[in-house]
Amino acid sequence: MIKGKRHTVAIVDDHSLFAGSLEKLINSFSNFRVLFHAKNGKELLESIENGNLPEIVLLDINMPIMDGFETAEWLNINYPNIKTLALSMEDDEQSILRMLRKGVKGYLLKDIHPEILNTALCELVEKGYYHSEKVSETLLHSLSSDDERTLLDFKENELTFIQLACSEMTYKEIADIMGLSPKTIDGYRHDLFNRLNIKNRVGLVIFALKKNLIKL
Numbered sequence: 001m002i003k004g005k006r007h008t009v010a011i012v013d014d015h016s017l018f019a020g021s022l023e024k025l026i027n028s029f030s031n032f033r034v035l036f037h038a039k040n041g042k043e044l045l046e047s048i049e050n051g052n053l054p055e056i057v058l059l060d061i062n063m064p065i066m067d068g069f070e071t072a073e074w075l076n077i078n079y080p081n082i083k084t085l086a087l088s089m090e091d092d093e094q095s096i097l098r099m100l101r102k103g104v105k106g107y108l109l110k111d112i113h114p115e116i117l118n119t120a121l122c123e124l125v126e127k128g129y130y131h132s133e134k135v136s137e138t139l140l141h142s143l144s145s146d147d148e149r150t151l152l153d154f155k156e157n158e159l160t161f162i163q164l165a166c167s168e169m170t171y172k173e174i175a176d177i178m179g180l181s182p183k184t185i186d187g188y189r190h191d192l193f194n195r196l197n198i199k200n201r202v203g204l205v206i207f208a209l210k211k212n213l214i215k216l
Helices: 016-028 041-049 068-078 093-101 114-127 133-153 156-165 171-178 182-196 201-210
Strands: 007-012 032-038 056-059 083-088 106-109
Touching: 007 016, 007 041, 007 114, 016 032, 016 114, 032 041, 041 068, 056 068, 056 114, 068 083, 068 093, 083 093, 083 114, 093 106, 106 114, 156 171, 156 182, 156 201, 171 182, 182 201
Parallel strands: 007 032, 007 056, 056 083, 083 106
Antiparallel strands: none
């Protein structure tokens, strides 16, 4: 962090009293100052498009017109250099994971101590992200749950298809071995590629190796 420089912050929150108090707090930090306050994502979008470009955006989730999820996604697509930090009352894993997937670089609850907010802002500038203990636990739990859920969701025929698809067989040959029509096999392929977020058989092989569904 450059000594003496005050990094700019935008607050996006529809509760004016909270936003006002937050602005005073941030302006009391030696390295940060609030550039502007927007009541929702639409106001933020308009301010940025008018040339008011903050380095950091503190973003609430539940807002009218354009909520935190939509706003985070818009920022991630259009202004990826702006570091977005979610600041919300929502402490459920689904909200945290959804915001992280939309591109936010950290997630804080509104009842945090001021020193933690200052630390989070500093780490955003220095590291590009801030992962609190809550976020770290959520991510670890999510990874574990995703692994278990992915394997439990496979039907026997799907597992057989995955193992055969990781060979050099054609899809027609796989259909013959499994005693299914090429159309059914194509349905397995399409569904699995979408569910696993992969684009081709190479991706399927990599996934199968990671999950120990096949061995080299």
